[in-house]
Amino acid sequence: MSPELRIDPLSGLRVIAGERGSRPGAFLDFPTREPIDPSTDPFAAGNEDRTPPELYRLPTEGAWRVRVVPNLYPALAPGDGGAGDDPLAGGRGEPNLFAAQPAVGSHEVIVNAPDPVHSLAEVAPAQVEAAMSVWRERMRAHSDAAYVHVIVNEGKEAGASLPHTHAQLYALPFVPASVARERERFTAYSDRTQGRNLLEDVLQEEVRRRERVVAIDDEAVSLCPFAARVPFHFQVVPRRPAARFADDGALGASVLHETLVRLGAALGHLPPLNMWVRTAPRDAERFCWRIEVMPRLAQLAGLEIGTGVHLNVLAPEDAAERLRSAG
Numbered sequence: 001m002s003p004e005l006r007i008d009p010l011s012g013l014r015v016i017a018g019e020r021g022s023r024p025g026a027f028l029d030f031p032t033r034e035p036i037d038p039s040t041d042p043f044a045a046g047n048e049d050r051t052p053p054e055l056y057r058l059p060t061e062g063a064w065r066v067r068v069v070p071n072l073y074p075a076l077a078p079g080d081g082g083a084g085d086d087p088l089a090g091g092r093g094e095p096n097l098f099a100a101q102p103a104v105g106s107h108e109v110i111v112n113a114p115d116p117v118h119s120l121a122e123v124a125p126a127q128v129e130a131a132m133s134v135w136r137e138r139m140r141a142h143s144d145a146a147y148v149h150v151i152v153n154e155g156k157e158a159g160a161s162l163p164h165t166h167a168q169l170y171a172l173p174f175v176p177a178s179v180a181r182e183r184e185r186f187t188a189y190s191d192r193t194q195g196r197n198l199l200e201d202v203l204q205e206e207v208r209r210r211e212r213v214v215a216i217d218d219e220a221v222s223l224c225p226f227a228a229r230v231p232f233h234f235q236v237v238p239r240r241p242a243a244r245f246a247d248d249g250a251l252g253a254s255v256l257h258e259t260l261v262r263l264g265a266a267l268g269h270l271p272p273l274n275m276w277v278r279t280a281p282r283d284a285e286r287f288c289w290r291i292e293v294m295p296r297l298a299q300l301a302g303l304e305i306g307t308g309v310h311l312n313v314l315a316p317e318d319a320a321e322r323l324r325s326a327g
Contacts, residue, residue, distance in 0.1 A: 008227035009202055010182055015227040016311045019318075027231065027297045027313075030271045033155070036116035036163050043067075043164035045114035055108060056141075058134050065127065066134040067111040076105035076170065106142055106171035110134055111164070112152075118163050119154050119270050121260035129253035131167070135277065138169050139246040145171035147179060147281050150245075155272025158296050175281045183284045190286040199288035200241040212316050214259050214323045220252030222259040224316035224323070231297045231314035232266070232323070234259055241288040243280040256291060263295065265326035272296040 003018035042050035045063060056068040079102070088095050112131035113123045120128050139148045149170045153160040175183070189198040206212055206223050214222040214234060222236050236252040236259070264270040273295045280287035304310050 006227040008225070010185065010199065011178065012181065012185060013227070014309050015229055016309060017228070017315050018311070018313065019315060028157075028299060030155070030157060030296070032269050033118045033163065036118065038116045041116045041162075041164050043111045043162065043166060044116045051109075056134070056138065058130055064114060065130045066113070068134065068138055069109050069111070071107040071109050071168065074107040076103050076107045076172075078106070079104035080173070105145060105173055106169070108138060108169040110138060110150075110167040110169060112166055116164055119165055119260065119264075120152070120257060121264055121270055123165070125254045125257040128257045129251055132251045132253050132256075135167055135169070136246050136251070139244075139277075139279070142169070142171035143246065143282070145173065145282065147172045147175045148246075148279065149176075150277040152275040153273075154270070154275070155296065158272035158274050160272075179278070179281055182278070183281055183287060186284070186286045186288070197241045197286070197288055199237060199290060203237050203239070212320045214262065214320050215255050217255050219250035220255045222252075222255045224320040226316065228312055228316035228319065229310035230294050230312055232263055232271075232295045232319045233312070233316070234263075234293050234319075234323070236291040236293075238289065243285055243287040243289065245277045245279040245289040247289075252291060256293075259293070259323065262323045262326040263293075266322045267295075267297075 003016055006015050006017050007013070008015065036044075038044045038046075041047060048054070048067070051067075051069045052072055054067060054069055057064045058066040086099075110131065112120060113127050115123065117123060120131065135150050139150065142148050149172060150167055151170075152165070152167045154165070156163075186198045190196060193201075203221060203223075206226075207216070207221060212224045212226065214224065218239070220236050220238050222234055224232070224234050228234075236256045238250045238252060240249065242249050260270070273293055275291065275293045277289065277291055279289040298313060
């Protein structure tokens with residue numbers, strides 16, 4: 001296909017989509033993951049004394065299925081803090097050109113499974129659902145935060161300092177700019193269409209076209225988005241829209257697990273990847289949560305870093321076809 005400039009309907013960001021995947025060095029090499037030694041794994045069952053004191057656990061038959069502990073090296077200090085005003089946002093007088101304030105909030109680690117495995121793809125779908133139910137529970141525990149961001153980094157190349165599958169939760173005292181931008185687009189779309197939901201309409205059109213859909217079940221759909229930023233970028237979207245991941249309803253665990261397994265099959269083994277839950281900010285209602293998964297198969301270079309415009313060398317239609325074909 002000829003290169004196309006595509007606009008992400010959810011964020012408004014532009015992406016260049018094309019077929020440059022056959023050029024030398026288009027995809028990064030990534031190693032297979034070595035087995036984890038349980039004796040050195042602080043997240044493995046039996047090594048609970050190697051983590052900070054437990055905040056929460058999902059129990060099972062005298063043991064645990066999912067544990068939550070404070071991050072040993074937190075990015076946020078405990079406490080309640082406001083978002084702070086932008087000193088250049090308006091008004092008159094002398095602006096503070098170097099504004100700063102304490103970075104306060106909560107930073108937790110959610111151990112997704114007691115077994116020493118690298119990925120959510122390596123556990124049963126029921127365990128993925130258990131882990132995601134704890135993500136939901138911990139998001140509810142921080143409902144007073146301006147924004148709660150849950151992430152999963154898999155692989156050292158994607159920022160995972162420990163190989164055992166785990167999520168991290170950041171309870172932030174502010175709404176990140178990218179989230180605020182999406183909130184505005186959801187609101188504007190709802191106003192323009194007499195109350196319709198932006199992501200619900202996107203999903204309905206994706207399912208109608210089928211060219212970027214990977215998997216569907218009763219709860220959710222996985223698809224490679226129209227303006228995918230990297231090769232094999234995919235989303236998990238609930239079939240019935242809900243503003244917040246913390247709301248009751250679908251988790252999308254089965255479709256997430258299936259698509260991760262398909263990704264590993266399509267590439268020979270699982271790549272490093274980053275995953276996060278996009279959910280509504282505290283006071284937003286016209287929104288719909290989703291899960292974003294971005295494999296680390298391409299190096300961000302001067303275009304992406306300097307402009308924020310991603311150059312995706314594999315069209316999402318081709319990525320979705322490869323994932324559908326992977327057993």
